[in-house]
Amino acid sequence: MNPRYDVVSIFPEYLQPLELSLIGKARRAGLLELTIRDLREFTTDRHRTVDDTPYGGGAGMVMKAEPWAQALEAIQPSEAEDPEARPVLVVPSPAGEVFTQRTAEDFAREEHIVFACGRYEGIDERVLEWAADRFRVRPVSLGDYVLNGGEVAVMAMVEATARLLPGVIGNPESLIEESHADGLLEYPVYTKPSVWRDRPVPEVLLSGNHAAIARARRDWQLERTSRRRPDLIKDLPEDALDRRDRTLLDEWAREREQDDTV
Ligand code: SAM
Numbered sequence: 631m632n633p634r635y636d637v638v639s640i641f642p643e644y645l646q647p648l649e650l651s652l653i654g655k656a657r658r659a660g661l662l663e664l665t666i667r668d669l670r671e672f673t674t675d676r677h678r679t680v681d682d683t684p685y686g687g688g689a690g691m692v693m694k695a696e697p698w699a700q701a702l703e704a705i706q707p708s709e710a711e712d713p714e715a716r717p718v719l720v721v722p723s724p725a726g727e728v729f730t731q732r733t734a735e736d737f738a739r740e741e742h743i744v745f746a747c748g749r750y751e752g753i754d755e756r757v758l759e760w761a762a763d764r765f766r767v768r769p770v771s772l773g774d775y776v777l778n779g780g781e782v783a784v785m786a787m788v789e790a791t792a793r794l795l796p797g798v799i800g801n802p803e804s805l806i807e808e809s810h811a812d813g814l815l816e817y818p819v820y821t822k823p824s825v826w827r828d829r830p831v832p833e834v835l836l837s838g839n840h841a842a843i844a845r846a847r848r849d850w851q852l853e854r855t856s857r858r859r860p861d862l863i864k865d866l867p868e869d870a871l872d873r874r875d876r877t878l879l880d881e882w883a884r885e886r887e888q889d890d891t892v
Pocket of ligand 1: 721722723724725746747748749750751752753770771772773774775776777778779780781783
């Protein structure tokens with residue numbers, strides 16, 4: 631069954647980019663179902679109030695629990711005994727687990743995900759506790775910085791997830807070679823002309839030798855990852871590196887040590 635995503639926000643128009651490009655096309659082709667809902671439609675007062683002052687004092691406003699409960703009940707009317715039968719409720723938050731390619735892969739296996747876009751100082755914490763009977767609740771952060779609202783985070787998460795669904799990307803091969811697919815950053819890429827403003831592309835790419843090209847690309851991946859994201863190299867499983875990989879990494883580490891001592 632094609633997956634279903636529901637996004638709740640007080641700024642539904644903020645999410646309009648999800649109608650464009652590959653995700654928009656995938657929606658129109660029925661590869662995924664995406665519904666954007668306005669939280670204010672689930673308020674009951676004349677002013678359609680969604681926020682109030684924080685208990686205990688402090689700056690800013692907090693999103694009220696009841697409109698969220700009404701919205702979430704409308705999307706998922708029943709509780710479920712079996713946690714596996716519950717949809718995922720993603721609550722974007724700088725205080726959540728960090729979203730990575732592994733999270734996107736996880737999400738791409740889910741049948742139904744609801745995204746609850748917070749604003750102000752966030753959503754009354756009791757909503758997350760209450761929702762646990764009908765959802766698998768996951769507070770998720772886009773990274774260690776603070777945005778004004780959850781919408782940008784949700785757009786990033788939906789795009790990273792949806793492009794992994796069958797049929798969304800024209801050539802599924804391109805997903806295999808991308809940054810983070812194998813725990814490394816992607817190698818640098820080049821296109822025509824072969825010499826541009828006196829800069830030739832690396833010669834090996836014109837050689838037609840597929841094994842040599844694959845090895846060169848692997849070396850570039852390792853070099854780039856060890857320089858820009860050494861944390862990713864540390865996280866690789868034991869069997870992810872062959873002998874040449876290890877030799878190269880040791881060489882670069884020694885070179886860097888020497889540079890540091892000069
Ligand atoms: N007071 C909150 C805190 O310090 O954790 C920040 C609230 S932020 C101004 C408003 C909303 O933006 C959050 O409820 C969340 O939905 C969203 N948001 C902000 N930063 C985010 C991040 N790094 N990842 C995901 N969502 C984020």
